[in-house]
Amino acid sequence: MMNIKTLIVDDEPQARVALNGILSEPEFEDVTVVGEARDIPEAVKQINQLQPDLVLLDIEMPGYNGLELLRFFDPADITFKIVFVTAYSEYAIHAFELSAVDYLLKPVQPVQLRKAIDKIKSSGFSQKQGLEVLNENTRNPEHVKIALQVAEGLLITPLSEIMYLKADGSYTQIFFTDGRRIVVSRKLIEYEKLEKYAQFIRVHRSHMVNMTCVKKYLKQDNGILVMPDNEHLSVSADKKSTVLDWWKEIKI
Numbered sequence: 022m023m024n025i026k027t028l029i030v031d032d033e034p035q036a037r038v039a040l041n042g043i044l045s046e047p048e049f050e051d052v053t054v055v056g057e058a059r060d061i062p063e064a065v066k067q068i069n070q071l072q073p074d075l076v077l078l079d080i081e082m083p084g085y086n087g088l089e090l091l092r093f094f095d096p097a098d099i100t101f102k103i104v105f106v107t108a109y110s111e112y113a114i115h116a117f118e119l120s121a122v123d124y125l126l127k128p129v130q131p132v133q134l135r136k137a138i139d140k141i142k143s144s145g146f147s148q149k150q151g152l153e154v155l156n157e158n159t160r161n162p163e164h165v166k167i168a169l170q171v172a173e174g175l176l177i178t179p180l181s182e183i184m185y186l187k188a189d190g191s192y193t194q195i196f197f198t199d200g201r202r203i204v205v206s207r208k209l210i211e212y213e214k215l216e217k218y219a220q221f222i223r224v225h226r227s228h229m230v231n232m233t234c235v236k237k238y239l240k241q242d243n244g245i246l247v248m249p250d251n252e253h254l255s256v257s258a259d260k261k262s263t264v265l266d267w268w269k270e271i272k273i
Contacts (some may be wrong), residue, residue: 030064031079061085119166120155
């Protein structure tokens, strides 16, 4: 995309003015604002008419919220990229990160917006899978999936199928309940967001565990977790009480 046709969707006039102002700066000469919308029905019309490359999409709006925009399009028809714009919401941000979907926090900072646009320009991956996961996760929060960035694109998997994660320098090894193992080019710390889901605990600086998959707990040292593949994972001293409390909570 040499010239990125951009649609701004936000119910607040001041927010639209602010984004327009940022995008009019010289460092955004590769971006052209082709339209604005104040709600989702208007955004759908504008997208169909203007065929933008990028939609800067607010989430909290009257009527339909920004996440519901996806429901007006067949996944195969989503040719535009979306960057969500939101005031701080822990749940929303967590959902974006799990789904590998880009977002910006209000008030939007030019540097962050530039990074988001550069990421979209350089990415060879379709955003459709991530958007589908985001849509599904917000509809069915009890069956959460994660979009893992692998060399060929995104691997979509239910969180319940991840058994444990192990740090491997600047990479992370992910082990699945069906015996698969993949390596992703992200540090383990980037997956600490999984702790928002009660079954995941970073039991050691080197690994994070889906506690529902633990086969046995050994009392030696600070604790050893025996996994279904017979891997023995150490528990660090500062996580021992967290691990033991987890079993108390579920009354095992």
